[in-house]
Amino acid sequence: MKIKVTINGKEKELEIAPDDYLSEVLRKEGLLGVKKGCDTESCGLCTIHLEDVAVLSCGTLAAKADGKSITTIEGVREKAEQVRYQLAKRGVDQCGFCAPGTIMSILYLEKVVENPTDEEINRYLKGNFCRCSGYVGQLEAVKSYLEGQKHEVCE
Amino acid sequence: MITIRTYYFPETMEAAYEKLTERRNNAVIGGGGYLKLGSKAIGTAVDLSNLGLDYIKEEEKSFEIGAMTTFAGMMLHEGLNQHFNNLFQRAIEDIVGMQLKNMVTIGATIYSRYGFSDFLTALLVTTTKVKLYKGGWISLNEFLENGPKERDIVEKISIEKTKGFYSFQDLRGSSSDYSILNLALSKEGDHYRIALGARPGRAKLAVKTMAFLEGKELSEEHMEKAGEVLTKEMVFGTNGRGSKEYRRAMGKVLLKKALQEGSIHED
Numbered sequence: 287m288k289i290k291v292t293i294n295g296k297e298k299e300l301e302i303a304p305d306d307y308l309s310e311v312l313r314k315e316g317l318l319g320v321k322k323g324c325d326t327e328s329c330g331l332c333t334i335h336l337e338d339v340a341v342l343s344c345g346t347l348a349a350k351a352d353g354k355s356i357t358t359i360e361g362v363r364e365k366a367e368q369v370r371y372q373l374a375k376r377g378v379d380q381c382g383f384c385a386p387g388t389i390m391s392i393l394y395l396e397k398v399v400e401n402p403t404d405e406e407i408n409r410y411l412k413g414n415f416c417r418c419s420g421y422v423g424q425l426e427a428v429k430s431y432l433e434g435q436k437h438e439v440c441e
Numbered sequence: 442m443i444t445i446r447t448y449y450f451p452e453t454m455e456a457a458y459e460k461l462t463e464r465r466n467n468a469v470i471g472g473g474g475y476l477k478l479g480s481k482a483i484g485t486a487v488d489l490s491n492l493g494l495d496y497i498k499e500e501e502k503s504f505e506i507g508a509m510t511t512f513a514g515m516m517l518h519e520g521l522n523q524h525f526n527n528l529f530q531r532a533i534e535d536i537v538g539m540q541l542k543n544m545v546t547i548g549a550t551i552y553s554r555y556g557f558s559d560f561l562t563a564l565l566v567t568t569t570k571v572k573l574y575k576g577g578w579i580s581l582n583e584f585l586e587n588g589p590k591e592r593d594i595v596e597k598i599s600i601e602k603t604k605g606f607y608s609f610q611d612l613r614g615s616s617s618d619y620s621i622l623n624l625a626l627s628k629e630g631d632h633y634r635i636a637l638g639a640r641p642g643r644a645k646l647a648v649k650t651m652a653f654l655e656g657k658e659l660s661e662e663h664m665e666k667a668g669e670v671l672t673k674e675m676v677f678g679t680n681g682r683g684s685k686e687y688r689r690a691m692g693k694v695l696l697k698k699a700l701q702e703g704s705i706h707e708d
Binding site: 307333350410 | 443444445446447448450470473474475476477478483486488490534535537538539540541543544616617
C-alpha cells in the first residue's frame with residue numbers, strides 16, 4: 287500500500303506493507319537517528335513525533351502515519367545539538383545510543399508543558415531508558431536546556 | 442508475530458463494523474500498542490482513527506469518553522483528575538512512558554480485557570458503562586466478566602460522576618514496569634468498591650470484601666479481616682513477575698494501604 291507523509295518537512299509517498307512499523311520504514315529512508323532497541327515499546331530509543339506528538343515508532347504501524355507529519359531527530363538538528371550539549375556537559379551522554387530518543391522526548395516536553403516541574407520532567411522522560419549514566423544528571427541537563435542555557439553549535 | 446494483509450480506514454462506524462464482521466480474521470486496531478507483543482494473522486486491520494472517537498466530554502452527571510482517547514488524554518484531563526481525586530492519573534502514571542501513553546487507547550484496552558492492565562482496575566471502582574456499537578450499553582463489570590456476546594466494537598464509555606473517595610495502589614518491580622499486583626478502591630458513603638488486577642488474571646471486583654466492609658468502622662481489626670476475606674475470595678496465579686503466594690500476601694497490604702488512605706482522607 288502507498289502512504290503520503292511529510293517527513294521532517296518534506297512530502298513523500300512511500301510504499302509500505304500493512305504490517306510495517308514506522309521505525310523500520312524510517313530507517314529504510316536513511317533516518318538512522320531512529321534507533322532500534324527493545325523493539326517491544328519499552329525503551330524509548332525509537333521515539334519520534336507523529337503530528338507533533340511523541341510516540342514509539344517501533345510500536346506504530348506505518349499505515350497509521352498516512353497523511354500525517356513525522357519528525358525525527360534529523361529534523362530538529364539545531365535544538366538537538368543544544369540538548370546534547372547540556373547532556374554531555376554533565377557526562378550523561380556516554381555511549382550516546384539513547385540520546386536521539388531522549389532528546390525527542392525532551393523536545394516534546396518543551397512543546398507541551400510550560401515551565402515543567404521536576405515531577406513533570408520525570409513523567410515525560412520515564413519512557414527513555416539510559417543504561418550508562420542514571421537520571422539525575424539528565425534531569426539537570428533538561429532544566430538547563432529549558433532555562434535557555436544555549437551554546438554555539440559546533441561545526 | 443503480527444501479520445496484516447490489508448489496512449482499512451473506515452469513515453463510519455457501520456463501515457467499520459461491516460468490515461470487521463466480513464471475515465473472522467479481520468480485527469479492529471486501536472492505538473496499536475501491545476499489538477506486536479502478540480501473535481496473530483490479521484486479514485484486514487480496521488483502524489478507527491478517522492471516526493472522531495478521541496474525545497472526553499464532561500457532562501452534568503457523567504464523563505463521556507470516546508474509544509480512541511489515549512491513556513495520556515485520560516491521565517492529564519483536569520476534570521477527571523479533580524472529580525476522581527487523581528484515580529486515573531495514579532493508575533496510568535507508571536505505565537511505561539509518555540510515548541506509549543500517547544498511543545494506547547481506552548477502547549482497545551477495554552475490548553482486549555488485558556489482565557496486566559492498571560487502567561481497568563481503576564475503572565472498575567467507578568460506575569462505568571461501555572457502549573458497544575451493536576451490543577449497546579453494558580456495565581464495565583459485566584463486559585470484563587463475559588466479554589461481548591458477538592464480535593463488536595467499543596465506541597465509547599460513560600463514567601458516572603459519583604462522589605466519593607478513590608485510591609489506586611500497585612506493586613511493581615520498578616517504576617514504569619508492569620504491575621505485579623494492583624488494587625483500586627472507591628468509597629461512597631458506607632459503600633465500598635474494591636477491584637484487584639494483575640493477579641495476573643484480569644481485574645475483578647472483590648464483592649465479598651466490599652460486603653464485609655460495608656458500614657464498618659475502619660479499625661485495625663476490620664482492616665486485617667478484610668484482607669483475609671479478600672485473599673480468600675480472589676484467585677491468584679504465578680507468572681514471571683511473581684508467585685501466587687507473594688501476590689496473596691501483598692493483596693492484603695495493598696488493601697490496607699488503600700483503606701488507610703481513605704481513612705486519612707475522611708479525617
